[in-house]
Amino acid sequence: MPLHNPLWEVSEPYLTAAGVYKAHDPTYGRYLLPHHKPHGSLVDHAEVKHTFRRVFLKPAAQFKTWAEAYETTDIVHSEDVQLTEDEIAAGHKHGGRWIFYSVWEMESEPEGGWEEGGKGRGKDLILIHGGVLDGLRIADPPGLSDYGLRYCPHVLHFLKAGFRVILPDLPSYGRSTGFVSLVTSEHTNCASVNSYIPSLNLLPSAVHTVLKDVAKWDIESGRGQRQVFLGGASMGGWTVMYYALKFPPAIIEAEDDSPSVDAAKDVKGPVPQVLGAFVLCPMVEVSKESRPSGVIEYLAHGIKYFAGVLPLAKAVRGNVSDDPRVEEDFFADPLCYHGLLRVGTGLSLLDGMTELHKNAEQIDIPIRIVHGTADRATSHHGTERLFPRLPHEDKSLQLYDGYEHVMLKVGIDEADDEKRQRVLADMRSWLVERS
Structure with a gap:
């Protein structure tokens, strides 16, 4: 199929629904792309x-409503993969809707010894991709061009302290599939194209699915279930916070580290045992420099029902960093989405931020939030307004003076990299203290 061809991307849902077209590769060619x-x-x-x-979910067509399809976490199959051509064909046998993720660990003490005393051993850290993670790229809307392995430059920082790191690709990003076409009396617009999110409920549900699969995988392998920290930036920060709202962490019993009776009611799989969350530059409110004009938003509302996949808005492009290397690296990575913000995705983002503000008092989890005061993509003022409403006693907010949206920009030398190292040290210290 044509890659990132707007005319094709608008037409494809209707062709698929009519049964005249079926994509051979539901990731649209992303699954087999080489590593950056x-x-x-x-x-x-x-x-x-x-x-x-x-990990595979049921196809959208097997659900009665959109909400059920967006929010399902029921796993139909999961497996290790090698990123081969035959895995694409095999994926159709399990319904063709999957979430890709990777797991990274040091099984033995690294050269030079464990850092932080190896206090992270036995704990997991899941990092949810957002707008600009490795600092050598530029995004369209926050988080809408990314995928899990963009965290690669920072993973060793946590592995050397003993943590195991989990990197998922959110639905329609990286090597995960998007939302397969479905036509109902209410909606006619849902495609599997890159960077299309008809509902942000897809994102926390995908994270929960991955955490359930990791726990099941560990238990079946005789390793035992691990407790996990959540981490995320930009849209990944929104996902982490909404995850805590939608899937309240299981209460961990001091005697045996097992889930509480209430948490154990989830009989369809192990319950993720979440210890806390570290959030960077969360997508709580869009900065004025990056929000589309009222005319664009009005137009988007008018066409979302028949052309929701249409790329329309510039969004945060050019507003995440003043370092030209950011954009150069972004366009050099073929697994990133290089197009404009899609109509349906942009409106979902606005809805998601509204819901987060409405329900902030339900985000009851140990949490630390950091945000740059020079962020032109997501507003630190919005974060400041939301933070006092978070109910957990173990909460903190740190504003980094002069930091842009790229809080983890890899520097060209040691001095230039100091800002990134400061944020990484903050994050690891917070995690270690709670391990």
Whole structure:
């Protein structure tokens, strides 16, 4: 199929629904793309073990309503993968709707010894991709061009403290599939194209699905279930916060580290045991520099029902960093989405931010939020307004003076990298203290 061809992307849902077209590869060619060259240092690291997995959900057509399809976390199959051509065909046998993720760990003490005393051993850290993670790229809307392995430049920082790191690709990003076409009396517009999110409920549901699969995988392998920290930036920050609202963490019993009786009512799989969340530059409110004009938003509302996949708005492009290397690296990574913000995705973002503000008092989890005061993509003022409403006693907010949306920009030398190291040290210290 034509890649990122707007005319095709608008037409494809109708062709699929009519039964005249079916995509051979529901990731639209992303599944088999080679790793971005800068990620090779982690992928090929001699001391680091990685596992690629995918977990399958029921196809959208098997649900009666959109809400059920968006929010399902029922796993129909999961497996280790090697990113081969035959896995695409095999994926159709399990329904063709999957979430890809990777797991990274150091099984033995690294050269030079464990950092932070290895206090992260036995704990997981799941990092949810957002707008600009490795700092060498630029995004369209926050988080709408990314995928999990963009965290590669930072993973060793946590592995060396003993943490195991989990990197999912959210639905319609990276090597995960999008939302398969479905036509009902209410909606006629849902495609599997790159960077299309008809509802942000897809995102926390995908995270919950991955955490359930990791727990099941560990238990079946005789390793035992691990407790997990949540981490995310930009749209990933929104996802982490809404996850805590939608899937309240299980209460961990002091005696045996098992879920409470109430949490154990989830009989369809192990209950993720969440210890807390570290959130960077969350998508709580769009900065005035990046929000589309009222005319664009009005137009988007008018066409979302028949052309929701249409790329329309510039959004945050050019507003995440003043370092030109950011944009250069972004366009060099073929697995990133290089197009404009899609109509349906943009409106879902606005709805998601509204829901987060409405329900902030339900985000009851140990949490630390950091945000840059020079962020031109997501507003630190919105974060400041939301923070006092978070109910947990273990909460903190740190504003980093002069930081842009790219809080983890890899520097060209040690001095230039100091800002990134400061944020990473903040994050790891917070995690270690709660391990």
